[in-house]
Amino acid sequence: MSNTLAPFARPLYIMLKAGGALCNLRCDYCYYLEKQNLYPQKNVSIMSDELLEKFIKEYIQSQTTSQILFTWHGGEPLMRPLSFYRKALELQRKYAQGRIIDNCIQTNGTLLNDEWCRFFHENGWLVGVSIDGPQKFHDAYRKTRGGNPSFSKVMNGIHLLNKRGVEWNAMAVVNNLNGDYPLEFYHFFKQIGCHYIQFAPVVERITHHSDGRYLASVDKTGKENLAAFSVSPLQWGNFLCAIFDEWVQNDVGKYFIQLFDATLANWVGTSPGICTLAPICGHAGVMEFNGDVYSCDHFVFPQYKLGNIREKTLVEMMYGEQQRQFGLAKRSRLPHQCKECPYLFACNGECPKNRFCLTSDGEYGLNYLCPGFYKYFAHVAPYMDFMARELTAQRPPANIMEILRTKPSIF
Numbered sequence: 490m491s492n493t494l495a496p497f498a499r500p501l502y503i504m505l506k507a508g509g510a511l512c513n514l515r516c517d518y519c520y521y522l523e524k525q526n527l528y529p530q531k532n533v534s535i536m537s538d539e540l541l542e543k544f545i546k547e548y549i550q551s552q553t554t555s556q557i558l559f560t561w562h563g564g565e566p567l568m569r570p571l572s573f574y575r576k577a578l579e580l581q582r583k584y585a586q587g588r589i590i591d592n593c594i595q596t597n598g599t600l601l602n603d604e605w606c607r608f609f610h611e612n613g614w615l616v617g618v619s620i621d622g623p624q625k626f627h628d629a630y631r632k633t634r635g636g637n638p639s640f641s642k643v644m645n646g647i648h649l650l651n652k653r654g655v656e657w658n659a660m661a662v663v664n665n666l667n668g669d670y671p672l673e674f675y676h677f678f679k680q681i682g683c684h685y686i687q688f689a690p691v692v693e694r695i696t697h698h699s700d701g702r703y704l705a706s707v708d709k710t711g712k713e714n715l716a717a718f719s720v721s722p723l724q725w726g727n728f729l730c731a732i733f734d735e736w737v738q739n740d741v742g743k744y745f746i747q748l749f750d751a752t753l754a755n756w757v758g759t760s761p762g763i764c765t766l767a768p769i770c771g772h773a774g775v776m777e778f779n780g781d782v783y784s785c786d787h788f789v790f791p792q793y794k795l796g797n798i799r800e801k802t803l804v805e806m807m808y809g810e811q812q813r814q815f816g817l818a819k820r821s822r823l824p825h826q827c828k829e830c831p832y833l834f835a836c837n838g839e840c841p842k843n844r845f846c847l848t849s850d851g852e853y854g855l856n857y858l859c860p861g862f863y864k865y866f867a868h869v870a871p872y873m874d875f876m877a878r879e880l881t882a883q884r885p886p887a888n889i890m891e892i893l894r895t896k897p898s899i900f
């Protein structure tokens with residue numbers, strides 16, 4: 490397929506930061522709070538109705554697919570009033586022209602009330618709620634501006650979502666504290682009846698920039714300044730292996746752990762559904778409150794700005810040369826160790842943001858989490874082989890649980 494056609498083979502996808510980095514919490518590890526320093530001249534970092542309309546119209550009109558996904562992100566997206574989202578729905582209807590429009594929103598859950606939940610239910614929104622496992626882990630890092638814990642408020646929000654029948658999933662950060670307690674962590678999610686769980690490993694480096702930002706610049710080399718809350722590579726590997734062992738014996742087809750599903754997808758050669766395990770990046774951009782578009786949510790740095798929607802079209806920015814190069818760099822900058830790795834097909838060197846270590850040959854660019862990912866892929870390989878064969882034969886991968894009960898020796 491030629492380059493001119495290729496862009497239209499996949500949907501254009503941009504997360505919206507309609508309130509910039511504005512948030513009612515101050516999670517210690519947050520990568521986004523510091524982005525307010527990119528806009529020091531703005532007292533108020535909220536998207537105007539006029540810009541919202543421009544975005545919605547262009548976002549819909551740029552797509553060639555019949556189904557379109559809007560993702561509301563932040564900062565904390567519930568810092569914008571419900572009227573803002575009602576307006577967004579009106580605009581989506583105005584410009585939909587027969588397309589099916591879906592919405593999802595990623596929230597810290599603390600501001601949820603019955604009115605929000607009714608809105609999400611009535612309009613079929615999918616809600617991602619951030620919760621880092623049991624209270625003692627969650628409250629260690631996810632605090633309010635005043636340093637108070639947030640767990641009870643989040644649980645109250647989850648209760649309201651359940652009461653209204655809103656579809657929701659959990660987004661959990663794995664860090665230096667909860668990383669040592671995988672089963673306690675996993676059982677917590679099962680106890681609260683959460684069947685869709687996403688884990689994100691925290692890896693950040695502290696670097697002071699002149700504008701007040703303090704988190705990693707991706708171009709900075711070395712791990713000397715690793716933030717203390719980062720998960721260690723082996724902690725991450727052990728964490729995944731322990732949860733996998735319980736999941737594969739009891740929970741396949743009942744609990745959906747995004748990373749396990751993505752691993753299986755790579756095992757059968759289909760798209761993994763999460764960018765970190767995909768071969769290239771660049772499919773999901775971010776638009777800030779003022780129309781600035783960046784390459785990726787984890788690359789909101791001045792050097793990764795693609796332009797502004799008032800000056801360039803979304804298609805120009807998301808399918809332009811800068812974004813194409815950003816996407817391909819994930820593959821082209823793999824160090825030799827990854828290129829020779831038996832699990833490259835599943836790992837793809839994971840997220841380029843985390844590639845700041847040296848390989849065993851001293852080559853720069855190995856993923857910090859490599860030892861953990863390697864351990865995980867090696868551990869799950871025989872089970873993934875089995876589940877991939879089941880899938881290829883059009884049988885449910887959940888069959889593995891019966892085999893583990895009756896013939897465990899085959900693994």
Ligand SMILES: C[S@@+](CC[C@H](N)C(=O)[O-])C[C@H]1O[C@@H](n2cnc3c(N)ncnc32)[C@H](O)[C@@H]1O
Nearest residue numbers: 518519520521563564565595596597619660691
């Ligand atoms: C930046 S927040 C924005 C949405 C909302 N405020 C929330 O907390 O869900 C998006 C997600 O990123 C996670 N997150 C924050 N800092 C992170 C980091 N340094 N590494 C990985 N994930 C992080 C949060 O826990 C949350 O699930």
Ligand code: SF4
Nearest residue numbers: 512514516519564597
């Ligand atoms: S709630 Fe979300 S945006 Fe706010 S500080 Fe925590 S992770 Fe960051």
Ligand code: SF4
Nearest residue numbers: 764765770771785840
């Ligand atoms: S840079 Fe990381 S987070 Fe961004 S698209 Fe690539 S893998 Fe995903």
Ligand code: SF4
Nearest residue numbers: 827830836838859863
């Ligand atoms: S497991 Fe390590 S060596 Fe293998 S592809 Fe992943 S990061 Fe590279």
